[in-house]
Amino acid sequence: ETGVTQSPTHLIKTRGQQVTLRCSSQSGHNTVSWYQQALGQGPQFIFQYYREEENGRGNFPPRFSGLQFPNYSSELNVNALELDDSALYLCASSLPGTGANYGYTFGSGTRLTVV
Amino acid sequence: KNEVEQSPQNLTAQEGEFITINCSYSVGISALHWLQQHPGGGIVSLFMLSSGKKKHGRLIATINIQEKHSSLHITASHPRDSAVYICAVSSRRTGNQFYFGTGTSLTVIP
Numbered sequence: 001e002t003g004v005t006q007s008p009t010h011l012i013k014t015r016g017q018q019v020t021l022r023c024s025s026q027s028g029h030n031t032v033s034w035y036q037q038a039l040g041q042g043p044q045f046i047f048q049y050y051r052e053e054e055n056g057r058g059n060f061p062p063r064f065s066g067l068q069f070p071n072y073s074s075e076l077n078v079n080a081l082e083l084d085d086s087a088l089y090l091c092a093s094s095l096p097g098t099g100a101n102y103g104y105t106f107g108s109g110t111r112l113t114v115v
Numbered sequence: 116k117n118e119v120e121q122s123p124q125n126l127t128a129q130e131g132e133f134i135t136i137n138c139s140y141s142v143g144i145s146a147l148h149w150l151q152q153h154p155g156g157g158i159v160s161l162f163m164l165s166s167g168k169k170k171h172g173r174l175i176a177t178i179n180i181q182e183k184h185s186s187l188h189i190t191a192s193h194p195r196d197s198a199v200y201i202c203a204v205s206s207r208r209t210g211n212q213f214y215f216g217t218g219t220s221l222t223v224i225p
Binding site: 044048056058 | 119155
């Protein structure tokens with residue numbers, strides 16, 4: 001299996017609800033990073049998971065949390081959704097020590113709309 | 116202030132025109148990346164640069180490390196080149212994560 005798969009592709013939630021987004025990493029990649037891309041903006045780093053542990057975090061509040069599973073797939077959970085959480089959420093997988101310096105693959109993203 | 120600044124934000128060109136997108140950054144980097152994002156959202160890597168120049172088909176990317184500046188050129192532009200082009204930088208200091216520019220939205224008109 002190749003490529004990074006994200007699900008769902010689109011999602012509409014109500015303010016205050018909770019959401020879980022999923023990412024299946026590329027075969028052989030054991031590091032997963034999550035990014036938030038607001039409309040008209042560049043992606044912003046949320047956090048990275050390596051071997052099921054958080055391995056770096058951007059400037060996002062604790063209500064953004066994640067998990068990585070033994071098969072290296074990952075989840076992004078957002079609690080108490082706010083309108084400003086509406087964005088495209090991108091997942092990228094890589095091998096450790098490479099990441100953005102090579103060997104990364106992005107998924108197509110999940111478009112979350114909070115109403 | 117963003118670590119990565121791109122210009123222009125929006126660009127419309129006639130088919131066949133030569134296009135240049137610029138990127139300036141303010142941090143020390145290991146590599147600079149040019150990425151392409153289509154309306155569906157998925158991001159595709161075009162180039163990774165740490166020095167000099169790279170060419171792939173009609174795309175050329177250059178970087179000047181001393182000036183902390185990079186350019187992406189598209190020769191003989193085509194409507195299928197219409198996309199958002201994003202400049203991103205990475206370094207060991209950033210834990211191998213990207214800092215992204217806000218992107219340049221390119222529309223090529225037939």
